[in-house]
Each structure stands twice: as structure tokens, then as C-alpha cells.
Amino acid sequence: MIPAGHKVGLVGPNGAGKTTLFRLIRGELTLDGGEITLPERARIGGVAQEAPASDVSLIETVLAADTERAALMAEAETATDGHRIAEVQTRLADIDAWSAEGRAAAILKGLGFDEAAQKRPCSDFSGGWRMRVALAGVLFAQPDVLLLDEPTNYLDLEGALWLETYLTRYPHTVIVISHDRGLLNRAVGAILHLEARQLTLYQGGYDTFARTRAERRAVQAAAAKKQEERKAHLQSFVDRFRAKASKAKQAQARLKMIARMDTITAPEDAAKRVFTFPQPDQLSPPIVALEGGATGYGDHVVLKKLDLRIDQDDRIALLGRNGQGKSTLSKLLADRLPLIEGRMTRSSKLRIGYFAQHQVDELHLDESPLQHLQRERPDTPPAKLRARLAGFGLMAEQADTEVGRLSGGQKARLSLLLATLDAPHMLILDEPTNHLDIESREALVEALTEYSGAVILVSHDMHLLSLVADRLWLVKDGSVRPYDDDLEAYRNMLLTQEKPAKSEKQEKARAAAPKPAKPSRDAILALRAEARKCEARVEKIEEMRAKLATKLADPALYEDTRAGELDTWNKKYAEVMEGLHRAEALWEAALEKLEAAETA
Known part of the structure; x- marks a missing residue:
């Protein structure tokens, strides 16, 4: 049982079936027995393959990974029914669609793509880099159950550390297959161990799991050894006295005791993984x-x-x-x-x-x-x-x-x-x-x-x-x-x-340095464009609100025979007003950023 929102590391020997378990969770394979239960309507996501080598830019590829947002954005441009437009706008506000580009850019940056790279087409990048784009896409889509299979294999140290931090803040459930001990210690709160077709959940990071498992194996090995000694003692009595009539019943009793024992199996030692590097002769320094x-x-x-x-x-x-x-x-x-x-x-x-x-x-x-x-x-x-x-x-x-x-x-x-x-x-x-x-x-x-x-x-x-x-x-x-x-x-x-700590002399030099330059003209133009976009959104929702207000002012709507219809229109008006409030908040935030940039 993995509670919703928990972060779990899935570990086990190569070939134990970790990737197969992921395929079962995704429904790509069927169980021979038992069941896997998931929350109703849970979205399951993972990185199945690299992003295609298309002409689409990295940022647009990542934005398209959130299929609900992409569909709603497309519908918002073509919808003509006022009620549906209101529903679309409300849902877009609910999923914070208007900040999506900034979130996608932040994820791509964390995975090693600067602003210029984000605008380049996927076809400009090799397979390993497109795997990073695919990872960015699934992180941006934020599925309810995120399945990651060795995600750090195609990341560098900086990207791996960024992913660790991102996963600790991820708002939903994460199950990650990894051999990265740092990630398993810092980014997850439990270890799910798969071995011999058995799953065991250990609380804590990998180091805690390793200690706990070693202790359990030691106890199991000691119990198995004691049981073998007990069996040997009983068997020696049987071997000595089975032929003697006076001791036959006791010998039979001891045979039954041996048969009734639940055998404790000593844990098998993992196959020793080895590397044997040949030793070179010594050279004079420097080499x-x-x-x-x-x-x-x-x-x-x-x-x-x-x-x-x-x-x-x-x-x-x-x-x-x-x-x-x-x-x-x-x-x-x-x-x-x-x-x-x-x-x-x-x-x-x-x-x-x-x-x-x-x-x-x-x-x-x-x-x-x-x-x-x-x-x-x-x-x-x-x-x-x-x-x-x-x-x-x-x-x-x-x-x-x-x-x-x-x-x-x-x-x-x-x-x-x-x-x-x-x-x-x-x-x-x-x-x-x-x-x-x-x-x-x-x-x-x-x-x-x-x-x-x-x-x-x-x-x-x-x-x-x-x-x-x-x-x-x-x-x-x-x-x-x-x-x-x-x-x-x-x-x-x-x-x-942050940069490494500076000396007092360096700090004084930094304090005496000129203040940061004003934002560039391009940056200010971009902020103005964003403010205009927010303003247009408010105006569009305001038009829908006015139409609904006119409808609600119609006396015929308040006749007893149409009470059910009145409830429907009041609900739609409330939804539009909620969407309007959110759009106005985004507009205010955009104006504040623009004002700060223009007065800097």
C-alpha cells in the first residue's frame, strides 16, 4: 500500500522485474493473479521513449505534453458558445494554464536547456538530449502517479541534483526505479524492494533500507542456523534409537516434530559483483x-x-x-x-x-x-x-x-x-x-x-x-x-x-559596484505584451459576464416553471465570476511586473 502523494524508490537486482511492474501499473500487461488498485481516474505518466526529432521547439514540445491544457487552449480559440467558453476559461484558470510557459521553461532549464536551446527544434538534439525533453514533458504534465525508470541515466550531476529537489516538491505520487544512492536517500521517503517476486516496503531512504534489510537477513540467517542445529539433534536421536523397541515411539515422535517444523530458509547471498582492474607499472611524476x-x-x-x-x-x-x-x-x-x-x-x-x-x-x-x-x-x-x-x-x-x-x-x-x-x-x-x-x-x-x-x-x-x-x-x-x-x-x-562565500574585500567591491542595469527594451516589450494578453483575457470574460447578467435580468427566467433553469444560469454566472477574478489577479500581477521594470 503506497499512500497518495508519497515518493517511493523501487529497487532490486537487475532482472527482478522492476520495469515489468511498471508495465503492469500502466496496464500494458495483465496480471496472472492478484490486483493493482489505483485511485479512480488517476493519470499515470512516465518516460517511455525520447521526444521525436521534429521541427517543433523544445518549449512547445513540453507544453504539448499537458494534453488537457493543449486541448483547452485550442478550444478557447475556436469556441463560440458562451457557456462553453466560460467553462473552458474557468478550467484553464483552475489548472494555472497562463503560467504554463514559465513552468515549462523552468523545468527545461533545470534539465540543462538554456533559453536559446528551448527555442530550437527537437531535431537539433541527439537521442540522449531528447530523453531529457521527454522527461521535462512528463514532469510538466504532472500525472497523479509518476513512474520514472532510471531518470538520471541521461542526466549530468547538475541535472540529477535538480531532479532530486524537484521530486521532493512534486505534488503527487512518485515511484522511481533508480540505482542512484543519493537520489534514493534524498528524494524518496520509502524503498520498495523487489526480489524473488516479492515486494517489501521499507520506510526511509536507501541507507536506512540497507541497514534494516541487513539486520533482518542476519536474524533470518541465525534462525535458520538454529533450526538446522535443532533438526540435526532430533535426527541424531532418531538415527540412534529407531531400531530399539523401547525407544521407537520417542523416535517416531521426533520425526513428526521435524516434519511439523516450518522451514526457515537462510537468505541467499547476492552474487558478488566484481571489477578487477589490472595494475600498471609506476611512472615518474607528472604523467x-x-x-x-x-x-x-x-x-x-x-x-x-x-x-x-x-x-x-x-x-x-x-x-x-x-x-x-x-x-x-x-x-x-x-x-x-x-x-x-x-x-x-x-x-x-x-x-x-x-x-x-x-x-x-x-x-x-x-x-x-x-x-x-x-x-x-x-x-x-x-x-x-x-x-x-x-x-x-x-x-x-x-x-x-x-x-x-x-x-x-x-x-x-x-x-x-x-x-x-x-x-x-x-x-x-x-x-x-x-x-x-x-x-x-x-x-x-x-x-x-x-x-x-x-x-x-x-x-x-x-x-x-x-x-x-x-x-x-x-x-x-x-x-x-x-x-x-x-x-x-x-x-x-x-x-x-548562490556563488561561494566571498571575502570581506570582495563583498566591499561588490557593494561599490554599479547597480544592475535596467531591463532591456526587449524584456520590457515582452512584459507589455503579457499585460496586453491578460487585459484581453479579462475583456473576453467580462463580455461573457455581461451577457449572463442580461440573461439573469430577464423576468421570464424567474417564473416558477423555470426555477431549474434559473439554478443553471446562476451556476454559470458564478463560474464566470470566479474565472474573471483569477484573470484580473493575473492582469494585476503582469502590470506590477511591467511597472517595476519601467521604473528600474
Whole structure:
């Protein structure tokens, strides 16, 4: 039983049936037994696929996701019946339709789209970005039951943190499948665990769930052990005295006691998720040094004035908003982008391993993992290659399975294996945890902790970053510089949209700085247009009110035989007046914004 309005994280081993459960809730599959009960007329929403690559702008695509609003807006333009117009306007006011564009823009911004990007067509963006648009659409539509399946897989750190905060304020029920420990600790109030076709609800976030479940498993294991000892004791009596006539009845009694016992099954240990990174030989520091470097794509410079040093024992996390250049820096360090200017020195024996999500998509779907390794190591015996695969959790069955039939997590493991095949001195990981379950992420943390090479890490998983990284670099405004605070401070800065604390000297300089400039002419024109739109809306509803007032002034309406009709007209008048009051409030707010801008 999940109460309305609660936020729940759905967790369980890969293949346990989490996505199947979502399909059952949506009615795409039918139950073999039992039932799923939902509130009457509840709207169920989720992200089934990416937004289409159409010529429609991002903002219009998101606005269209609220189908009720879109239909009402279209009807408002064509309706001619006064009563229906009043109903439409009232409903539009009820669903706060007039602020819709601002709400849609705020969601898109939180997911990484600036104002200019929001006006571009969906076809300008890749599949991963259109998944963000689809997510924005379902968040904007605000279904009564929101189902999200690994929503952070196509978000960066900033987008994932924004989503966490948004979900905590979401006004309806949320069920989210996720392996992001931070999201499961901060954005939900309960964990629904699916294992062995059984659902168990635990109150609290993921850490609380993990502790509670571990305690229950320990109690269950202890009880199973005691029961086995008791059975063994009873059975030993039976074995000793069954043949003796004087003890036969007691032996039979003990056999019955064993048969009546409800067997307590010891919990099975989860299959150990492993990564085994080969250890590189040691190089003299630094292994990479950049002086006055710049890089980018073609003539477009993305990063410049790069003065960086990397040693083999470094664990560096790259921070920065989407589009600032984290992946660009990763590609430069991986020798996949040229240095446009400046100087880069590398150790002559330096080997680099590079993992990025697009590499998972470039695997050969018709070949097995073993065949992938045989292409890279044609002279190595298959037995040794199978051992390497097992070291990354790809056992005999997966080793011979076509990649196209493997899970997303298994494909990621294969890509990580290929990236580390040469025992690299520096491992560059760009979003390595996508499609990895929580146990696999913990195994990755262990492997990186034991790994003796340098690690450059880009990830939206703050739990991973906090356990692996000991240095932070902030990629911002075309440059890269050390971030001296910790991850929690960076998270708070992102959530509050505030800059790091300034020194007293900086504060005085800020106070003495010129006041913010007046709003631009374009901004003022936009506010004037909004005020005129609100005024026109008020005038349209006022016309309907006047017509209804004339009708209500007709003496014939008050004859006894028409009392029922009078009630209908009075109800319509009340609805129109309510709509008029809301429209006037919106008009007043628009005028206040315009006045503030013009007097600034």
C-alpha cells in the first residue's frame, strides 16, 4: 500500500522485474493473479521513449505534453458558445494554464536547456538530449502517479541534483526505479524492494533500507542456523534409537516434530559483483602536464588557458554544468581531441584507458564479449580471455552471448574491460555508472580504490564521487581550475544558485559596484505584451459576464416553471465570476511586473 502523494524508490537486482511492474501499473500487461488498485481516474505518466526529432521547439514540445491544457487552449480559440467558453476559461484558470510557459521553461532549464536551446527544434538534439525533453514533458504534465525508470541515466550531476529537489516538491505520487544512492536517500521517503517476486516496503531512504534489510537477513540467517542445529539433534536421536523397541515411539515422535517444523530458509547471498582492474607499472611524476593549453572542435575553442598537472596517484573529479567542457577536457586528456595551442607533455610510456557512454553504443551487437577480446588479443588463449571476462562479472554464459542480448549493465562492464585491457596508467571515466546497479557501483568503488593509476572521473553519482575523488576541478567559463571546497558545498551552491562565500574585500567591491542595469527594451516589450494578453483575457470574460447578467435580468427566467433553469444560469454566472477574478489577479500581477521594470 503506497499512500497518495508519497515518493517511493523501487529497487532490486537487475532482472527482478522492476520495469515489468511498471508495465503492469500502466496496464500494458495483465496480471496472472492478484490486483493493482489505483485511485479512480488517476493519470499515470512516465518516460517511455525520447521526444521525436521534429521541427517543433523544445518549449512547445513540453507544453504539448499537458494534453488537457493543449486541448483547452485550442478550444478557447475556436469556441463560440458562451457557456462553453466560460467553462473552458474557468478550467484553464483552475489548472494555472497562463503560467504554463514559465513552468515549462523552468523545468527545461533545470534539465540543462538554456533559453536559446528551448527555442530550437527537437531535431537539433541527439537521442540522449531528447530523453531529457521527454522527461521535462512528463514532469510538466504532472500525472497523479509518476513512474520514472532510471531518470538520471541521461542526466549530468547538475541535472540529477535538480531532479532530486524537484521530486521532493512534486505534488503527487512518485515511484522511481533508480540505482542512484543519493537520489534514493534524498528524494524518496520509502524503498520498495523487489526480489524473488516479492515486494517489501521499507520506510526511509536507501541507507536506512540497507541497514534494516541487513539486520533482518542476519536474524533470518541465525534462525535458520538454529533450526538446522535443532533438526540435526532430533535426527541424531532418531538415527540412534529407531531400531530399539523401547525407544521407537520417542523416535517416531521426533520425526513428526521435524516434519511439523516450518522451514526457515537462510537468505541467499547476492552474487558478488566484481571489477578487477589490472595494475600498471609506476611512472615518474607528472604523467601529464599542460601549459597554456587550448582545445575545442575545429575553429571553435571550448577550453583555454589550461595549466594542469596530473600525477599517477591523482583521483580527480570534473565538476561543472552541462556544456561547460567536462567531456571536452576528458577527450583532450585521452588524446581524442587535438591541442589547439599551448604545450602538453606526457610520460613517454603513458598508457591511457578511456570510457564514455557512447562507446557502449559502439560495441558489435552481433559478436560475443569473447569475440571482442579476441579481436584485441588474437594471440591470447581463450581460457585466459574468459578469466579476464569473469574478472568483470561476465561469466561463461555471458561470455558467449551476443552483445545485443546483454543487459545495459553487462555492456558497460564489457566496455570498462576493453578500456582497462592494457593496464593503463591513467583511467578516464565519463559517466561510468549508467546502467550499473547499486552493487556494481559499490564494486566499481572498490576496484578504483585498489587501482594504482590516475583516475579522471565525470559522473552524476555523488556517492561515487565522494568515495573515489580526492581532488576536484571545476570546468567553467572556458577554463579549468581547482575547486577548493568539498562536494557538499558544491551541491549546496547548485541547489541555492548562490556563488561561494566571498571575502570581506570582495563583498566591499561588490557593494561599490554599479547597480544592475535596467531591463532591456526587449524584456520590457515582452512584459507589455503579457499585460496586453491578460487585459484581453479579462475583456473576453467580462463580455461573457455581461451577457449572463442580461440573461439573469430577464423576468421570464424567474417564473416558477423555470426555477431549474434559473439554478443553471446562476451556476454559470458564478463560474464566470470566479474565472474573471483569477484573470484580473493575473492582469494585476503582469502590470506590477511591467511597472517595476519601467521604473528600474
